[in-house]
Amino acid sequence: EVQLVESGGGLVQPGGSLRLSCEASGFNFINYGMNWVRQAPGKGLEWVAHISSSSSSIYYADSVKGRFTISRDNAKNSLYLQMNSLKAEDTAVYYCARGTCGGGSCYSSWGQGTLVTVSS
């Protein structure tokens, strides 16, 4: 069974930093591109970042570019999101999602999400 388990969320002050982790199991992690998708309270889904299976391709949403860094450790079956210079508008549930389908464009498996709250 495919499982994605996020951790690392919490309350952080504006301008602060947080590192999210996503531990994968039940599939060959090294074969899949991975993504972070977030959802602000009461709002829709927003793609945040993508990393290819070998980390050779990395993309970010304009809203987080220069502040967030996605990375992965295939030996540990883990995905990470380093979030710096956090803003109130970064408050959201952050999901890690496995990319499949054409162009890695669909997310067939999701974690349960971890809540990040940016507030003073």
Place this chain on the structure above:
Amino acid sequence: QSALTQPASVSGSPGQSITISCTGTSSDVGGYNYVSWYQQHPGKAPKLMIYDVSNRPSGVSNRFSGSKSDNTASLTISGLQAEDEADYYCSSYTTSSTPHVVFGGGTKLTVL
């Protein structure tokens, strides 16, 4: 990175059919057959219901179907059931800036 356009809400009675539209541009929906649909119940993670415009993952009911015409994709749910009440999001591969995925704003489906 503009979101795809979906109606905010749709409703239908049990047994009826409903369709949710998802409008984009030639850089996303119209340019690629990489449209997906997700179902999200309150407090839960999204669930993939349709991928590559019209394909259903294993285990998804055949009451769910997808299609696309030009820059607009559609999700149709036939034989509405109470458990179909949820938020639905479309998404598409896009190359409008960096290659990535763009989501629609979401549609709240109410089963009357």
